[in-house]
Amino acid sequence: MLVLDGVTKLYGGQPGVRDVSLTAPRGGRTVVVGPSGSGKTTLLRLIAGFENLDAGSLTLSHRSLCKAGQSVPPHRRNIAYVAQEGALFPHMSIGENIGFAVPKSDAGRSARIGELLERVGLPPEMIARRPHELSGGQQQRVALARALAQKPDLMLLDEPFSALDTGLREAMRDMVGDLLAEAGITTILVTHDQAEALAFADHLVVMRAGSVADAGPPQRLYAQPADVETARFLGEAIVVTGALENGVAHTPLGMIAVNHPDQGRAEILVRPEHIVLGPDGAKGVITHRAYRGAQWRLEIKPDADVPSIIVDVPATVEHQPGDVVFLQVAGKGHVFA
Amino acid sequence: MADGPRRRLRWRPAHPVVTAFAVLTGALCLLPLMFVVYIAATSGWQVIADLVLRPKVGALLLNTFALLGLVLPLSVALGLGLAWLIERTDLPFARFWSWLVVAPLALPAFVHSYAWSAFMPRFHGLGAAVLVSILAYLPFVYLPIAAQLRRLDPALEEMAQSMGKPPHLVFLQVVLPQLRLAIMGGALLIGLHLMAEYGLFVLTRFDTFATVIVDQFQSAYSGPSANLLGGVLVLLCLMLLGLETGLRGEERYARVGGGAARGRMVQALGKWRWIVLIVPAGLAALSLGVPILTLGRWLWAGGAEIWQFEFILPALSQTAVLALSGALLTTLAAIPMAWLAVRAPSKVQRWLEGSHTYVGALPGVIIALALVTITVQVALPLYQTVATLLFAYVLMFMPRALVGLRTSIAQAPVELERAAASLGRKPLAAVWHTTIRLAAPGAAASAALVALGITTELTATLMLAPNGTRTLAMRFWSYTSELDFASAAPYAVLMILFSCPLVILLQLQADRPERG
Numbered sequence: 001m002l003v004l005d006g007v008t009k010l011y012g013g014q015p016g017v018r019d020v021s022l023t024a025p026r027g028g029r030t031v032v033v034g035p036s037g038s039g040k041t042t043l044l045r046l047i048a049g050f051e052n053l054d055a056g057s058l059t060l061s062h063r064s065l066c067k068a069g070q071s072v073p074p075h076r077r078n079i080a081y082v083a084q085e086g087a088l089f090p091h092m093s094i095g096e097n098i099g100f101a102v103p104k105s106d107a108g109r110s111a112r113i114g115e116l117l118e119r120v121g122l123p124p125e126m127i128a129r130r131p132h133e134l135s136g137g138q139q140q141r142v143a144l145a146r147a148l149a150q151k152p153d154l155m156l157l158d159e160p161f162s163a164l165d166t167g168l169r170e171a172m173r174d175m176v177g178d179l180l181a182e183a184g185i186t187t188i189l190v191t192h193d194q195a196e197a198l199a200f201a202d203h204l205v206v207m208r209a210g211s212v213a214d215a216g217p218p219q220r221l222y223a224q225p226a227d228v229e230t231a232r233f234l235g236e237a238i239v240v241t242g243a244l245e246n247g248v249a250h251t252p253l254g255m256i257a258v259n260h261p262d263q264g265r266a267e268i269l270v271r272p273e274h275i276v277l278g279p280d281g282a283k284g285v286i287t288h289r290a291y292r293g294a295q296w297r298l299e300i301k302p303d304a305d306v307p308s309i310i311v312d313v314p315a316t317v318e319h320q321p322g323d324v325v326f327l328q329v330a331g332k333g334h335v336f337a
Numbered sequence: 338m339a340d341g342p343r344r345r346l347r348w349r350p351a352h353p354v355v356t357a358f359a360v361l362t363g364a365l366c367l368l369p370l371m372f373v374v375y376i377a378a379t380s381g382w383q384v385i386a387d388l389v390l391r392p393k394v395g396a397l398l399l400n401t402f403a404l405l406g407l408v409l410p411l412s413v414a415l416g417l418g419l420a421w422l423i424e425r426t427d428l429p430f431a432r433f434w435s436w437l438v439v440a441p442l443a444l445p446a447f448v449h450s451y452a453w454s455a456f457m458p459r460f461h462g463l464g465a466a467v468l469v470s471i472l473a474y475l476p477f478v479y480l481p482i483a484a485q486l487r488r489l490d491p492a493l494e495e496m497a498q499s500m501g502k503p504p505h506l507v508f509l510q511v512v513l514p515q516l517r518l519a520i521m522g523g524a525l526l527i528g529l530h531l532m533a534e535y536g537l538f539v540l541t542r543f544d545t546f547a548t549v550i551v552d553q554f555q556s557a558y559s560g561p562s563a564n565l566l567g568g569v570l571v572l573l574c575l576m577l578l579g580l581e582t583g584l585r586g587e588e589r590y591a592r593v594g595g596g597a598a599r600g601r602m603v604q605a606l607g608k609w610r611w612i613v614l615i616v617p618a619g620l621a622a623l624s625l626g627v628p629i630l631t632l633g634r635w636l637w638a639g640g641a642e643i644w645q646f647e648f649i650l651p652a653l654s655q656t657a658v659l660a661l662s663g664a665l666l667t668t669l670a671a672i673p674m675a676w677l678a679v680r681a682p683s684k685v686q687r688w689l690e691g692s693h694t695y696v697g698a699l700p701g702v703i704i705a706l707a708l709v710t711i712t713v714q715v716a717l718p719l720y721q722t723v724a725t726l727l728f729a730y731v732l733m734f735m736p737r738a739l740v741g742l743r744t745s746i747a748q749a750p751v752e753l754e755r756a757a758a759s760l761g762r763k764p765l766a767a768v769w770h771t772t773i774r775l776a777a778p779g780a781a782a783s784a785a786l787v788a789l790g791i792t793t794e795l796t797a798t799l800m801l802a803p804n805g806t807r808t809l810a811m812r813f814w815s816y817t818s819e820l821d822f823a824s825a826a827p828y829a830v831l832m833i834l835f836s837c838p839l840v841i842l843l844q845l846q847a848d849r850p851e852r853g
Binding site for chain 1: 490492493495496497498499500501502503504507510511514515517
């Protein structure tokens with residue numbers, strides 16, 4: 001288990017990371033997601049020991065890694081790091097890269113290298129090749145095998161899939177997830193891609209401007225985020241203002257069921273997938289449509305004073321720009337406290 | 338390749354006129370090598386055995402190996418240490434030291450040894466030769482190592498650390514192997530200079546093949562003895578070249594992918610931070626302090642008397658004419674090959690380019706010997722003319738011009754020419770507005786480098802210049818040979834002034850970050 005407590009890192013007086021506290025459960029997959037410049041990579045580098053904390057503490061499996069001026073150097077932490085483009089050693093073969101952390105005197109060294117190569121799905125003849133002879137996806141697999149070879153206490157993945165094509169990215173993500181689960185290694189993945197974050201995480205941390213904006217299970221963060229910005233970062237969001245009364249919010253989009261006891265005015269989050277077009281409800285006009293194969297993506301301007309809404313409808317239903325439609329909210333809205 | 342089978346049968350040059358010119362310049366570049374082969378073939382075994390297998394040659398070989406064996410490892414160790422201190426630690430005033438390490442390049446090697454023989458007249462022999470060589474040539478190995486250290490992907494070192502390697506193992510297993518090409522390239526350059534240099538070793542009274550060949554040439558012109566020693570020297574140079582190529586192999590040390598765009602890790606020196614300043618400061622004292630001190634002393638002692646402008650001005654103008662016309666000719670001669678190398682790369686082109694670049698490894702004495710022999714035997718009217726001297730310059734500085742031109746032509750991709758044409762420019766106008774406009778600054782810079790090289794060239798100039806020629810380097814040399822150090826001083830100052838732009842250019846080039 002990794003515990004960060006009040007971790008702060010300043011760059012020229014400006015906070016790169018500010019008072020971050022979080023816990024990465026043992027054997028779990030924690031994803032830190034945020035826009036670029038939110039401090040997520042800095043956080044990863046602090047955990048790896050490439051940079052030193054200015055305040056706070058870092059503990060891995062009850063062993064203090066960094067506290068008030070005392071820091072364990074990176075080579076004594078046993079934390080594996082997989083960088084964006086793999087960072088394979090260009091002057092070594094694939095086999096030498098994978099075996100870099102395994103002592104040459106180890107009896108089962110070459111067998112282990114072969115086994116790891118197989119586990120990341122690469123053919124055995126790759127062992128003698130050089131990194132530049134491999135594709136980006138293959139290099140990333142080798143980087144993962146190399147990290148697994150050191151049997152780390154913690155695995156840090158810094159946007160490891162961002163240089164790959166979309167299709168390959170998902171395949172790699174699934175493979176990495178399976179491998180890590182199999183090995184039972186505590187993992188922290190950093191990404192700016194919210195879809196990737198939601199797909200990979202069993203514990204999600206959203207960072208903004210150097211601080212943690214929200215943290216918890218991904219389903220909770222998507223459905224009940226702490227604030228409007230997190231809601232918008234994790235997916236398309238419709239935010240309307242309404243009056244709360246007995247578990248119902250009265251909004252320009254009509255009545256929306258909410259799980260909230262308060263009375264008074266509040267902002268309410270509705271995800272577009274909860275909007276359906278029906279025979280009655282809030283009136284709106286289709287301003288634009290785009291064909292997406294299985295669906296039409298419609299842009300609808302409600303009559304009420306709310307911004308345009310994006311709604312996906314099955315492609316079998318014909319809608320033309322200019323058509324008048326009625327919007328209903330199915331499911332519950334989320335009230336921002 | 339749809340038309341592969343047919344293409345393999347016959348090589349058709351893509352650009353016949355350009356290729357014809359490149360073949361011509363390539364053939365001319367091969368003349369010195371053909372001269373050596375001709376000498377070896379016509380001398381007969383007995384003559385070769387008599388002239389080559391004798392104690393004098395053995396002693397020269399011993400001297401050469403001792404020089405290489407001491408200067409190369411010491412320079413590499415010193416260059417590596419300095420590059421690491423300057424690029425990778427919190428050494429105070431690192432950029433300032435970086436300039437000071439490169440600055441000795443502004444002094445021609447024979448000016449370095451002039452300074453030392455005036456500073457310590459009794460200091461000569463192997464020790465002096467080694468010390469002055471290191472001081473004069475250290476930048477050749479420091480520059481590529483420092484540049485490569487800056488270019489290395491910092492993520493690799495972090496990765497090695499996270500995999501449990503302490504800092505010294507990270508340096509040995511990850512950093513050092515990636516510096517191999519830079520180290521070997523720099524060492525090769527120094528090695529070739531050691532073989533080619535004449536003035537430095539005459540003043541430190543250390544015999545090398547080059548000094549002995551020039552001596553024999555001056556007493557007997559193109560005698561068979563000088564020629565055969567020249568053959569041995571060429572063999573040594575080619576061996577060095579082969580050794581470097583062999584050691585380098587097919588290795589690729591470039592970073593894979595874009596790498597991380599982060600600042601590199603800086604090693605804190607702690608209490609050593611001020612103590613290690615002794616290394617760069619000590620070096621600067623020896624490589625810059627001593628020449629400045631000696632020159633200053635002679636200039637002061639000589640006063641206004643040594644500024645004899647009736648000699649200085651003609652030397653200056655002769656040097657300028659030779660340097661500028663030599664640079665122009667060399668650049669023009671290099672254009673076809675550079676153009677082919679960028680726009681029509683092929684196997685044949687690589688061979689052709691090799692014939693242009695190998696001459697850079699040949700010492701000036703060899704080129705001079707070859708041209709003397711050829712002009713005397715087949716083109717006597719050209720013997721001891723400016724034309725022959727300029728031709729020697731073209732051969733000697735062809736690789737330098739080629740490198741600069743290649744880079745600048747590569748900056749003007751052919752797509753731009755096509756785009757200009759598709760925007761309605763006529764073909765010549767399209768070439769003018771794109772390639773020529775873009776390549777011109779780089780071409781001018783490489784021509785300037787050639788001109789600077791000619792300004793301080795001594796050996797071939799001494800051997801080939803027509804009677805009455807007195808360049809800056811020749812004037813300097815004749816005063817120094819007469820031990821008139823004061824009169825030589827103004828010429829040294831002028832040569833240094835002309836070489837300063839070279840240093841600035843090299844340092845700025847190395848400073849430019851390269852990504853991807």
